[in-house]
Amino acid sequence: MNFDIKRSVSLYSYQEEFYLGKMNLEDCIREVSRTGATGIELLPEQMIDEFPVITPEFKEKWFGWMEKYQVEPTCYDAFLENHIYKNRRCTLKEQIQMMERDIKLAHELGFKTLRTLVSTPMEVIEGSLACASDQNIKICLEVHSPFSLNSGWADGYMEMILRTGTENFGFMPDFGIFCKSVPDVLRDQARRRGVSEEVIKAVDEAFAQRVEKGFVKIKYDLNLGKANKEYRIANGEPQLLEKVKKLGGGEAALRYAASTFAYTWCDPQDIIDNIRYIYHTHAKFYNTDENYKETSIPIGEVVKAYKKAGYHGYLSSEYEGNTALNDTFDVDSVEQVRRHQEALRNAIEEQVEI
The missing domain is CATH 3.20.20.150 (Divalent-metal-dependent TIM barrel enzymes)
Known part of the structure; x- marks a missing residue:
């Protein structure tokens, strides 16, 4: 064409x-x-x-x-x-x-x-x-x-x-x-903020899994905040944050993990x-x-x-x-x-x- x-x-x-x-x-x-x-x-x-x-x-x-x-x-x-x-x-x-x-x-x-x-x-x-x-x-x-x-x-x-x-x-x-994949500049910034390689690997693997199986797409809702929250839950954000905590990740690690849900x-x-x-x-x-x-x-x-x-x-x-x-x-x-x-x-x- x-x-x-x-x-x-x-x-x-x-x-x-x-x-x-x-x-x-x-x-x-x-x-x-x-x-x-x-x-x-x-x-x-x-x-x-x-x-x-x-x-x-x-x-x-x-x-x-x-x-x-x-x-x-x-x-x-x-x-x-x-x-x-x-x-x-x-x-x-x-x-x-x-x-x-x-x-x-x-x-x-x-x-x-x-x-x-x-x-x-x-x-x-x-x-x-x-x-x-x-x-x-x-x-x-x-x-x-x-x-x-x-x-x-x-x-x-x-x-x-x-x-x-x-x-x-x-x-x-x-x-x-x-x-x-997660933008490499975001990953490097996380390292500078003290996020461990173990957490970074877990976040990368979770993103790769979302890519492989397909993202659950966001729904139409006049309340964009509600729609975004439901999207994140459907794509496994709570489970990833819990895993990061178990790996000893602090505030910077949790913030990094959550930020990756802004990419699809x-x-x-x-x-x-x-x-x-x-x-x-x-x-x-x-x-x-x-x-x-x-x-x-x-x-x-x-x-x-x-x-x-x-x-x-x-x-x-x-x-x-x-x-x-x-x-x-x-x-x-x-x-x-x-x-x-x-x-x-x-x-x-x-x-x-x-």
């Missing part, structure tokens, strides 16, 4: 350097261009000083950078803040207005997709569909681990898609749902089954080594599914390994993104039977 897979970078990838003031917005865009990627995914609340106002001066700079660095806007990352008042939660009307504000800003800056989080209420999404249609924006729900496609959770949103007939809402898979392995067939509703992708990664191999995610296997499905869209590198390093080391997000973009390019261009 024909595919047209392009490469993008989420500027979230450079969060360490951006936060420390080592890189500004133009620096981030320039580094994306140097990797050979052609797409820019923006976090406007973090990176636009006057947000939510788009000044004429910023707009001129923004499109000037797009032309200067030969890139284009790919995805606008929205954050629905429904607890902005001390004494109450935002009303449904206020939340829809906030979503519509972001949809219009995305359109103004040249984006075609908008990322929304799993915490966004379905009625807010549905209430914003008319605006998204008018602005030619596709709202993409991020499928972030431990959530997954081909699950009860996704079925709830699929029902809304089919019921409304919308073409302005779909999914944004995150490669964090394709972890075949889903069959890449999920991409093929749902490709009609996938409009953008977070190519999440934690560590790409000098041989251009992501150490926990089989990039080639996942990209092969996108190719087989006939995906037309962007794979957007999203580096999230910095928090497992910055307790001890200087983070080099620029190099990590460069390596990951090369890994994506190799996988996209690889000539394999699909």
